[in-house]
Amino acid sequence: MSEIKTHARAVADVIDGLIVASVEIARTPERVFQALSSREIVDWWVNPGVFDTREWSGDVRVGGRWHASGIARGAPYSLEGEFLEVDPPRKLVQTWHRQGTPGAPSTLTYMLEPIAGGTRLTVRHAGIAAPDQRNNMSAGWRTSCDRLSEILPTRKG
Amino acid sequence: MSRIEAKTDVFRAIADPTRRALLDRLRAGPANAGTLAADFRSSRPAVSKHLRVLREARLVVDTRIGRERVYAVNPVPLQSVAGWLEGYRAFWQVSLTRLKRNLEEK
Numbered sequence A: 001m002s003e004i005k006t007h008a009r010a011v012a013d014v015i016d017g018l019i020v021a022s023v024e025i026a027r028t029p030e031r032v033f034q035a036l037s038s039r040e041i042v043d044w045w046v047n048p049g050v051f052d053t054r055e056w057s058g059d060v061r062v063g064g065r066w067h068a069s070g071i072a073r074g075a076p077y078s079l080e081g082e083f084l085e086v087d088p089p090r091k092l093v094q095t096w097h098r099q100g101t102p103g104a105p106s107t108l109t110y111m112l113e114p115i116a117g118g119t120r121l122t123v124r125h126a127g128i129a130a131p132d133q134r135n136n137m138s139a140g141w142r143t144s145c146d147r148l149s150e151i152l153p154t155r156k157g
Numbered sequence B: 001m002s003r004i005e006a007k008t009d010v011f012r013a014i015a016d017p018t019r020r021a022l023l024d025r026l027r028a029g030p031a032n033a034g035t036l037a038a039d040f041r042s043s044r045p046a047v048s049k050h051l052r053v054l055r056e057a058r059l060v061v062d063t064r065i066g067r068e069r070v071y072a073v074n075p076v077p078l079q080s081v082a083g084w085l086e087g088y089r090a091f092w093q094v095s096l097t098r099l100k101r102n103l104e105e106k
Helices: A029-036 A131-154 B003-014 B017-027 B033-039 B044-056 B076-105
Strands: A009-013 A018-025 A051-058 A065-072 A075-087 A091-098 A106-115 A118-126 B060-065 B068-073
Touching (some): A009 B076, A018 B076, A029 A106, A029 B076, A075 A106, B003 B017, B003 B076, B017 B044, B017 B068, B033 B044, B033 B068, B044 B060
Antiparallel strands (some): A009 A018, A018 A118, A051 A065, A065 A075, A091 A106, A106 A118
């Protein structure tokens, strides 16, 4: 499946507090959708010892709730939200809120499209609130992601 | 003012489209309030009010030249905000890479 690109890409729009990321995966949209909407999330929102999602549960239907919790740099965190759009295997939209923080939740949109040899997954994380509301989580993730960034390029995708 | 408060001010300041346009204009070169008001076909008090918000967020700096204040872009706060959002950007990049690896290994 040589058409599939090796690396994920992600860009930030500072003005709008928006992240857009994409990756190509040599699996069907149905298979990828399953990984986005099931407890499999604990397998990829994780960097052992630094950022570790331990639990995920979700009622994957419009209006259903989801919840995730784990440990980031030794401190527990808890995320929750509501599914706004559930259209397997094409699209999944959910709100995203860290418990115990003020402010409106952000919105996470997954879009899946079939390509030659697999699926292109695009993530749009919009409406990320001002730093005073999300600073702690950001700090935890920044550290975990920096360390993951150091590790990942040395491994074959 | 703490660093976090300063960053919040930056977000508030750039939430307004007129202020974003003012920043874009000032990136082309420093200007005084009168010139900016003419460029934007806006009243000088209205422009001065926006400039004050931008100044308080430290997105612009003003220099007194004779009787005039000349405004210029200060790029540092926006870089600081960009650094904060970088945590999310990096999170998605590494998470999606991990997702790809997990699925393709199975």
